Amino acid sequence: MSTLGIAVIGTGKMGADHVRRIGRTVGGARVVAVADPDGDRVKAVAAGLDGASAHTDPAEAISAPGVQAVLIASPGPAHEEAILHALERELPVLCEKPLTPDPAGALRVMEAEQRLGRRLVQVGFMRRFDAEYERLKELLDAGGIGRPLFLHCRHRNASSPSFFTSEMLITDSVVHEVDAARWLLGQEITAVSVLSPTPSSAAPEGLRDPRLVLLETAGGAIVDVEIFVNCGFGYEVRCEAVGESGSAQIGEGQSMVVRSAGLSSGEIAQDFTVRFADAYDRQLRRWVAAAAQGRVDGPDAWDGYAAAAVSAAGLTAAHSGVRTPVELVERPALYL
Amino acid sequence: MSTLGIAVIGTGKMGADHVRRIGRTVGGARVVAVADPDGDRVKAVAAGLDGASAHTDPAEAISAPGVQAVLIASPGPAHEEAILHALERELPVLCEKPLTPDPAGALRVMEAEQRLGRRLVQVGFMRRFDAEYERLKELLDAGGIGRPLFLHCRHRNASSPSFFTSEMLITDSVVHEVDAARWLLGQEITAVSVLSPTPSSAAPEGLRDPRLVLLETAGGAIVDVEIFVNCGFGYEVRCEAVGESGSAQIGEGQSMVVRSAGLSSGEIAQDFTVRFADAYDRQLRRWVAAAAQGRVDGPDAWDGYAAAAVSAAGLTAAHSGVRTPVELVERPALYL
C-alpha cells in the first residue's frame, strides 16, 4: 500500500475540507500540491501540510513532483481547464460538481477522455456513496418495490449564501437530484418542467425560492423535486421512491428523540456536511483506492455531461414556463 | 335531548355504514326511513332497525313521517334530485361527495339554497373531521409554519374496484385533496396540470394509474397529489404542508411497531374505513347536532361546487396534457 500523491485545486470551503479529510480519514493518500488564485490562502493551507507545494496556477500544481491524482474543488467555470491539464498528464481526477457549467464543456472533457481511450474523470456526486442512497439503489435494482413510477424528492437548506441565484437552485442544487434520479433509475431525463409558488418572504429579494421541478424519464417515471434553499429549519434531503409494488423512503432518520414540554422532537441537521459527512469520506476513500489503480469507481464524465444537459433544459423550462425536452448526444462507447 | 329522525338515501357500502354508525355511535339520532332502488336490500336494512320504513323512491323516504334530516349515500348522479327534494321540505342534508358529478348541478343546488335564503346542505368531505387534518388546519391558521408554499399529498389505495375509471382517479379520489387543499389553505384552486408516468402493470388494463396532479392556488401555493389506486400495499393518505418557516406532516403515524426477522415494521391500514373511522363518526355526530338546529357545520354546497369545478378542469388537463385554468362563478352572498 504505497501513498497516493494528490494535487488539490481550489482551497475554498470544499477544497479545504477535502484536504483535511485526506489527512485524517483517508489512509494511503497525501496532499502533495495545492493551488488557489488567492496566494495567501493557498500558502496557509500548504503550511499545514507536510511537504506540499503551494501554487496560484492550477496547471503548475498538477505538474508538480509527486502528483499522481488531482482533486478539483475550484469554482465551476475553472473546472474544464484543470481537468484538461490533468488528462494531458493522464492523471485520475475527482472533480466537484458541476463537471462544467454547460453541456458543451462536458462534451469537450469527454472528447479528451475518448482520445486517451480511458476514463479518468470522476464527478463529485457524493450521494451515490451515502449509505441510505446505496440501500435504496440496491432495493430498486433487486426489484424490491417493482418498476419505479415516482421519485418524490425534498431538497432543503436552512438558508442560501449571499451569492445564490435563481439559476443556481437548478444548476447547483437540483443537479444532485438529477444525478441521483439518473443513477437510481438507470434512465436518462427526457423533459423538465418547473412550477414556482409565490417566493418565500424568507428568501432574499429576487430569488425564486422555493420551486417544484418535474423531471420525466426515458422509462416513463416522474421525478418531482421540491427545492427550497431558505426553508429556515435545517438541511433535509429526502427521497421516496414509489414502485409498482411498494414504496421506499430515505432521509427520514432521526437519531435522537427528545420528549419535553409536550413535544417529542428530533434534531434536524443544519448542514450537508453533517448529513453527508460519511458519504464524503467514503467517496474519497474509494476514489483513492481506485485512483491508485488508474480506474474510475464512481460517476464519470458522461454523468457530468448528462447533468449539465438537464440543468440547461431546466433553466429553459424555468424561464419559459413550459415543459422542455432534454437532448443528449449519443453515448460514446467509452461510457457504456 | 330529543332524537333526530333521519332518512338514509342509498344503502350500498357507504349507506349501510352510516346506518350502523347512527345506531351505535351517534347518540340523539335514529334512522326512520331508508331508500334504495334495490327493494330487497332496502327491506333487509330496514328490518334491522326499530320502526324504520323502507322505500325504493328517495322522494318518498324523504317525505316519510318523522324525517327531520336526510343523509344521501346514493351514486353521484342521483344526488341532485334527492337534495332538491330535501330542500323543498327545508330539511338539513348530509350528502356524500361528490355533491354532483359536474359544476352545473352544484350551481343548481346552490340556487335552491339561495332561494330558501339559508344553507342546509353539507358535503361529506370527512377529512375536515379527521383529528390529524384538524390539527394541521389549526397549525396553519395559527401561522405555525408561516405562509403555506406547498402541500405534498399522497393518496393511495391497495387496489381499485372493478368499475373504477381513469376519470374517477380525479373526480372521486383527488377530489378529497381538492377539498382538503381549499379548506387547509383557505384559497380557491386556479389551475390544474396532470403528469402521467407509464401506468403500473398492477393497474387494470386501460386505467391510467398512478398520476401526479398539480394544483395552483389563488394565493400562489402549489399542491402536488400522487394518486395511486393500485399501490398494492395499503391505504395511505399523507400530506406535508411546507410553509415559509416550517413544514408539517400528517398521515405517518404507525400504531404498533413489530421487530422481527431483521425488520422493524408497522401495519398499514388496508382501507379508508380504518384510517378515517373516527372522522366518519365525528362528521355524523356534528352534523346530527347541527341538523337538530337547522344549521350546517361542515363543507357546504359552495365547497361541493368548487370541488366539482376543479374536477372538471382536472379532467380537461388529463386529456389535453396541458395546464388548465379553473373558472368559478362569483361566490354568492349566502356562502360567504
Added chain:
Amino acid sequence: MSTLGIAVIGTGKMGADHVRRIGRTVGGARVVAVADPDGDRVKAVAAGLDGASAHTDPAEAISAPGVQAVLIASPGPAHEEAILHALERELPVLCEKPLTPDPAGALRVMEAEQRLGRRLVQVGFMRRFDAEYERLKELLDAGGIGRPLFLHCRHRNASSPSFFTSEMLITDSVVHEVDAARWLLGQEITAVSVLSPTPSSAAPEGLRDPRLVLLETAGGAIVDVEIFVNCGFGYEVRCEAVGESGSAQIGEGQSMVVRSAGLSSGEIAQDFTVRFADAYDRQLRRWVAAAAQGRVDGPDAWDGYAAAAVSAAGLTAAHSGVRTPVELVERPALYL
C-alpha cells in the same frame, strides 16, 4: 334496538364524562338516574338530561324506575356498597377501577356474584378496548413474536393531582399495567419488587415519584413498569412486548410531525382522555350492548380482585424494599 336505562353513580370528572359519552357517542342507551353526595352537582348534571332523576343516595338511584344497568364512577371506597346494591337487583355493572381498594372487598363482590350464579360486574380497565392494545393482544395470541419474555412499560402523566399519594402510584396508576399484563400474557402476577430513584424535584414534597415496579408472572415473564406521574412533558403509555422471536411496541404513534427551527417534533397528548378517548367510547358501547343481554363482555370481578391483590403486594414491596410474592385465592368456577 330498545334503549338501555343507565344509573350513573358519581358525577365527578369521570362520571360526568361517562354521562356526556352516553348522550353523544353511544347509541341505544340513556341515563335515567344519577347519584352523587354533592346535591347541587348531581342536580346540575340531571338538569342537562332528558327525564333523569337526581339522587344523593346511590342505592336510591340504583332502584329508580327504568334503571337496567349501573355505571359506577364514585371514589374507590364507595364501590363495594354500590355494586352489592346493583347485584341485589341483578343489574349489570360497569365499575371504574379499582373494583375495590383491597382484595377482601373484591372477594365479597365475587361471592355475591357466585351466589347469583352469574357474572354481572365489569371493571373499567379500558385499555383492553384500545385499538393498539387490541392489536398487541392479537399478535401475542397468534404467536407473532413467540412466547413473551418481557413487557417494558412506561406510564407517564404530565403532573399529578394534589391528592395523589405514593401508594396511589401503585394502586391507581400501575394497576392499569397490572391488568394489561395479566390480560396480554394470560398469566397471573406472582411477585412484585419496587425500585425507587431519588424522587424528582418536580414531584410534590413527600411523593415517591417516579418508581420502577417489577412484576414476575406465573409463566416466567418479567414486566417492568416505569411509573412517573410528574414527568412534565405529557401523558404517555407505551409498552414493548419482547418475545422469543420478536418484539412489538405500542404507544409510539405521533399523528403530526412539524419541522421548524432545527427540530422535527410531534405533539404528545397531555391527558389520558385524549390518548384513550376511543377506548372509553368502545368500552361503553360494548358494555351497553352486552348489558342489554345481561352479559359481561370485558374485565370481570376476578380481574378486579387480581389487580387488587397485586396492588396490595406492590405496596408491601414498596414499603419493605424487597420482592413480595402475590397470593391469590383459588379461582372460582364462575370466573373460569
Added chain:
Amino acid sequence: MSTLGIAVIGTGKMGADHVRRIGRTVGGARVVAVADPDGDRVKAVAAGLDGASAHTDPAEAISAPGVQAVLIASPGPAHEEAILHALERELPVLCEKPLTPDPAGALRVMEAEQRLGRRLVQVGFMRRFDAEYERLKELLDAGGIGRPLFLHCRHRNASSPSFFTSEMLITDSVVHEVDAARWLLGQEITAVSVLSPTPSSAAPEGLRDPRLVLLETAGGAIVDVEIFVNCGFGYEVRCEAVGESGSAQIGEGQSMVVRSAGLSSGEIAQDFTVRFADAYDRQLRRWVAAAAQGRVDGPDAWDGYAAAAVSAAGLTAAHSGVRTPVELVERPALYL
C-alpha cells in the same frame, strides 16, 4: 503530520478489523507490527501490510522497531500482560474491553500507570464515540432533560456465538451499558440486581438468556438493561434517558422505510459492526491523534477498572438472586 507506528496485538475478528481500518480510514497511522499466537494467521495479516513484522509473542511485537503505540485486541485474559509490556516502554495503548477480566487486574494496570505518573491506557468503550451517544451526553450535560432518573437500555444481538456463557451476558455485553451509564451520568454504580425470565427457547441449552440487569447509581438513578443475545431479529442498542423534565431516546433511527404488502418496514442492523462502524472509525482516529501527542482522549484505566468491578458484582447478583453492592477502591489522583 508524521505517521504513527502501531503494533496490533491479536489478529482475530476485532484485530483484523482494526488493521483494515488503520490502513483505509485513518490518516497519519500505519501498522508496523502484528502479534498473534496463531503463526499462520499473523503472517497472513502481515503479508497484506507494507513492511509490518509478524510475531507470535506480543512482547516482541511491542518492542519491534518503529512501534509508537499499541492496539490490543487479544482475548481478555491476555490483556494485562500486553498492557504492562507497553507501559514499560511508555507507549500509548488502546485496549479492547474488558480492560482485564477482573477488578484486581485492572488495579494492577492502574498501579503501573501511577508509577509512570501518566495515563497511557485507553479502553475500547467505543459507544462514547457514537454520534447518538455523544448527542445524548451533550443533552444530559446541558441539563436538557433535568437530573437523570432512569436509563432504560435494550441490548440485543441476533444470536450469540457458540462460546458465549451466562456470565458473558454480564461481563461482555452489559459491560457496555455499565460504561455508558457511568459516562452518561457521571456517576459510579453502587448496586446490581438481576431478574431472569424463563430463558428463551431460541437460546442455546444452559444459557440464561435474556436477563434484566438493574443498576443503582451514586446519584440515585436507576438503570435497567434488557440483555438478550439471541433475540433473532437483529442487533439493537437503544437507550432512553428519563430526567426530571424530559426524556431522550437513541437507537431508534431507521434509515430507509419500505412500504410493501401492508407493512411499513425498516431494516434492523444485524451486527454491531454496521451500527457502530462510524464509532469505531472515530475512536481510532481520535486515539491516533491523541497517541501522537502521548495523551489519552477516551475511557481510561479507571473506567476499565470500574466496569470490571460492576461486572463482578453483577455476576454475584446473578448467582445469588439478590441485590449486590459494588465496592470501588478510592479513585487515585491520576484518574481525577
